[in-house]
Amino acid sequence: MDDIYDQFQKNKKSRRMYPTPDTSVPTQQTNHTEKRGQQSIAMIQSPHQLTEEISNCSIYEQLSDPLNNKKYDLSLMGTAPPIQDFQLPLPTPNIQSSASVTASAYSQCDPMFQRCTLNAIPNSNYLLKKSKLPLSILLEPYPRNQVENVEVPLITDGIINRCTQCKSFINPFIQFIDGGLKWQCNICGSDSNNVPPAYDWDYITQKRLDRWSRPELNYGCVDYAATPEFMSRPPQPPVYIFVIDTSLEAIQTGMIEVLAESLISSLDRIPNNQGRTRIGFITVNNAIGFYGLNNKEPELIMMSEIDDIYLPRSPTDLVVNLADSKIIVLDLLERLKSMFTMNAQTYTTTKNNNCLGPALKAARQLLSSTGGKIICFQASLPNMGVGSLHPSVVQKQHTAGEHLLLEPASDFYRSFSEECTKSHVCTDMFVFGSQNTDVATLNVLPRFTGGQTHYYPGFSSKNQGDREKLNLEIKKLVKEEIGLEAIIRTKCSPGIVCKSYHGNFSFQEPDILVLPNVPRDGSYCMDLAIERELRGEYAYVQTCMLFTTCFGERCIRVMTTCIPVTKRVTDVYYAVDQLCCVRSLAYQAIDKAVTFKVRDGKEYLIQKAVDICRAYSKEVIGVTPSKNTQLNISRSLSLLPAMILALIKSETFNDTGAVPVNMSNLSGILLRTLPTSLWTKYIYPNLYALHSMSVQAGTIDENERCIMPIKLNLSSERLERHGCYLIENGHRILIWIGREAVPKLCQDLLNVSKVNEVRSGQVPALPILKNPFSERVCRIIKNLRTDLRYSNHYPSLYVVKEDGDPMLGNWFMTHLLEDRQQILKSNSFNSSTQKSINVETSYFQWINYIKDRM
Template sequence: MQQPNSNKRQSCTSANHDKALEHLSRMSITSPVTVNKGFDVPLLGSAPLISDFELPSPIPRIPANASVTMSDEAQCPSTYQQCTLNAIPYNNSLLKKSKLPLSLLLEPYPRVQEQNRNQVPVISHGTITRCARCKSFINPFIQFIEGGLKWQCNICGYDDNNVPPAYDWDHITRQKADRWSTPELNYGCVDYVASSEFMSRPPQPPVYVFVIDTTKQAIHTGIIPVLAEALMASIDRIPNSDGRARVGFITVSHAVGFYGLANKEPELLMMSDIDDIYLPRAHADLVVNLIEAKSVVLDLLERLKVMFANDSFATNDNCLGSALKAARQLLSPTGGKIICFQASLPNIGVGALSSTAIHKQNTTAAGENLLLEPTSEFYRLFAEECTKSHVCADMFVFGSQNIDVATLNVIPRFTGGQTHYYPGFNANNLGDSEKLKLEIKKLVREQVGLEAIMRTKCSPGLACKLYHGNFSFQLPDILILPNVPRDASYCIDLCIERELQGDLAYFQTCMLYTTSAGERFIRVMTTCLPITRKITQLFYNVDQQSTARAMAYQALDKAVTLKIRDGKEYLAQKTMAICNAYNKEVIGTIPSKSAQLNVCRSLSLLPAMVLALLKSEAFNDTGIVPTNIATQSGILLRTLPTSLWSRYVYPRLYSLHNMPIHAGTFDSSEKCIMPPSVNLSSEKLERHGCYLVENGQRILLWIGKEAVPQLCSDLLNIQQVNQVKSGQIPSLPELNNPFSERVRRIIKNLRTDLRHSNFYPSLYVVREDGEPMLRNWFMTHLLEDRQHFATGSRFQKTSPYSAMSYYQWLGHIKDGI
């Protein structure tokens, strides 16, 4: 076997780095991830350390020689795969004692790759090496044995795997190969070009079928011209690098409208027999090549704006179930995406929903209903049929309480899609129409993964227990993903079935998928974590943001299967249990009435994040949050990308009137410099101040009631604060002064930053003494304050969490332990 040398080990060439590796190899594999991890943080009397939100994800500490090449890239980046614990307990008893969740958070297809596809090395040499026993892929943490002729699997320990000859001999160049430079032995995340054994059929083209509601309600909202303009503007940006992309259109009201696009002009074909839907023309006439039929598609979109300009011939009947079945028929030969726009309740034909059932949901005692509770079984069965054909659905839902978001979300939930909800949408509102246009453009332009399956393997003794996210599950442990959106997040709860052996544990997730360009890849992500016998190391090596998210997934499961109140109680009791375990097992005391409540720095934000979850719209049981709003919040908590999730849970508040002079300007890399965030407390608000709070879904600009005329003039071109109107606006006016330019730059950065995925935050101006509803809405984002709720018909005696201040919450935790 050819031996490694200094000029052939990637990222290991400098003398300084060699010394660092030598030093690391002598350190304990379970040492803290960063300094001061073991330093106790007194919580009582102190505001949350919100600056810790900006810290990078903790890095697991493993020996340098844990990987066969000692590459700096051997560990899978946390962007793709992250564990709640960066040190794994050696047995289940230790895990139970800590009360910490053990979960794996996955984001296998992050959006950052759209900017740089080469971030994940692509292996195209044709050699795909897997363990003969467990079928795990070779990775940087295997070991070569028997003089390099065989390799030992780090996942299952099997030691009779043959090393491929190609690792030492390049049969194309007929020269010696350097096995130590192969990407799969140097990188924890790689893409293999899939061979024929991983394909049941050739990669299919990206196909999109748009299902558009044309009922009277949809026409009143004005969605049709807006979405038509958005699609016209995006037609050249739909992923189509190989020229194979195809599109089709269906409109739905009392009947299903198909559109023939194979001729010079579009042709409408109405199908009134909604109980036995079938295709009125050949498949090739209804789903056409985007390049070949571009002029006809643009003609149709232009006509849609006129055809449904008024509701003279429109009805209130909606046969969405039949339209969805028709869309699946169009996509069944190839798979693809249904992108559905719905503004009215499906009320006729298969999948018809009852407004009575929705009314019952809305009037159920607060906290006693289920979250995301569907009212029809049709949509789950339809999703199963879609999965078999590799069909995914994305839902754009409009309206208020007369539509059933929870039921319509069932299809994206089980096909890997996304749901966007626009309550009270009105196209005449420029803010609403701008948001819809941009979110449609983002979604249809997205380079997605298609026809994917995903599986995770663990070291012996570890097992995958529960799975969370938008997918279908196939026994024993395979996730079926007809569509893998950029930044889609998944969570796997792990369990320890028997005592772990050795010093290191391994997790390997493999995803077989097709790109929008028709390339078939296998993405392999391998993570190595130290095993510890010390409970202190569990706490010092916890990732608190991942921990909060894993707890949220588990609470959502309880809210979906039991009641919303059960989910809230789980979050509260779990937090108390973790704090109690730390004080008992690490500090060695139980807090008394006069004692301080301490946790380690790596858990200092957990109580604040859990309180934020308890106050979220998804778990709010005061009766003031409409069912559809709570449903959408639950959907976001389940599906948002990791980079945006913590911001949605715990918004950022910025003080603009006194921000540093460099805030709102560009740094050397042309990135906007953000002002420092401040704690979410009304104590931070000054009457003359201007503040911005944002959570990735909305941006609220607060104008104090004593704001000086100069601030109003510079920001809004208004002379006096009492002339400022509260409400939604598409953007701030473009004024020629430094303050306006800096604030607009900050807002633009918040709206266009890649971390925002397919969502475009709405912008609202809130005057302190203006519209009371908007003022109260802004104040609900100040999560560290005590909140007051007016009683109403649905208000019941609820758990007190929604109204607690941060300090009351800490006192409640202390009393509970």
């Protein structure tokens, strides 16, 4: 113990901290941090700091080595979740070099595109059921920010070689036979595939070629330039129709002005390298406004007949080429800023009426010949024409946990999305306003057309934080280099089939996914089933996506993954991808909450956690679970219990009745659509101690990246009353100021003289002050907000003072997932008698609950 304490003192000397209120600071000292080596034992504020320092010692680092300790059993009892495992590299299947026809290091598809929950597949359904683990493929085929050393080569020579039997594409895991004249398919086993002569001979240059250098034999993920056989028409141009709510409620939010300003500054960012992009506008209240953009100035055509909507002009007059009509479009946007305001005489007496359904039908008519994207900004409840909704239905109260997640109130939007899919039309929804807004129903359109939903509860353009968030999210969306008119199909080795699919898409056939729009970082999941015993050494999964880039290129992306087959259940556990595994369980739980009840989804997660831990104890450790049994798990599943508890405590599965229905629905939407890099932190946020971060944190490294502070466990035991903490989940950033924060910290961070002057609430940004601490914190926040992994979402920023606004303080505490969370009318809790897991359950109580259920 003395050695550990000495190590603690050694580590602590390398850190700089804000002093506690009891620590004297020399008046002549200009730097708010203490000099190195001047900390004393009195600086230790809680025993938990000692635990934190011990976790950083070399002994612990040895245990966290994923290469040497993947078969290391971790005891869950009495220990905090090992959050450092979130930083481990993405696990990949361990295959021999002889599995591929070349010695390429890139023969396996990178897991950022396609990854499996199990990196060793059981050879039978019996073995899979025994493990209790899910077998699924997580797919992100069009990532926004490809990591370094991940190359997707483009094959442009027109040679696209496919299996004659199963139509899968040639890949690094085929075998050449008959002296290299034929190849055997690794997916179906067919040996009747001829090798194209162009693999070995260039008829144009009359020179021999090296077939082993071909990209499709060296890379597990390749792009083909599609040949005419893959195109039924010329590539679709990017076409954008903006449908804007101009009802009284929309005008009161001020969102129209922000939208116009955002588009004015973003027109040059819309992908339009070849000058093919087209754009149009529709405004909607109790009538539909079309805008002619082919004259010298915009022309408004109002259509009050909404029962049988038709286009008042030719589509070429209402949807114009952006490059040719940019001046007219800018003129219209400038007019929109002043047309629909509370000061505009025309709209001072406007009723809060909205005919969204007919407006959407009109927008689809404009896009029927080309396809494209409808971007809808809706602030009121549609109450006229087809698709109208009623507040009584939206506001109906549900018994906590007894309602369906994302339950739509109208069938119109589902049938309309089917029409959109046939025309290759995608819909994105920006939803504003109060609880009257029906997020569940409006999300049906993005759900089945490959779009996205953004929700802004209580939005007001007078709030600079709200204004900045909407402004930047619009800019991110319109400049996104999306994929268009896509289809996705996954093929597996004999004996493995895709049984269910999750994500935003529609079906063309039972196994073909249709996406009118492929958003960057779009995430999808396929659950697999083992129908018969797998006899080969390896199993293969190949996913193909045929799509058009926004630059007019028709491409085929082919992603092939090779996974070893095992007969031992222990190999299955040691090769599990736990993040992928938990996300697969989340998809399945969401499906149950959508089909049955929210509580059913929550209970499914609870049961799966218990089943997996029980199966591991029985099948790997060889111990029949009992009250005296220790709860151990493999290192590869170290975070599974913590992440499942985080899901149970999320707004999606919160069954206490404390979460508004719209917020619960939004959370379910995000769990279904976020890219995995953001999904992980959305359910399990990052907590940083700003007042005691290292001197390197917040600075730029040699790769021009911001160095982040050390992450802390999500427990109030980590909080000190004199401290300053930042917690973020990709959608919000909260800065917590302790009640005993020293004046120097308040001055350096917020430009106030003492903690009593700190104001809680949303802020667009922290003040930029001329001191190192402010510069480093602002750089950290900027990094969190501009990181490309954040997709189209921009995190809001809040300052939370301890003993300040009770609601903000409670909101901050709900992110501390390892703690018990208090709810209204909560009863006393005892882990030994607990019969249901909810937000009141701490991580340690959750572990005891699993042990008792086992």
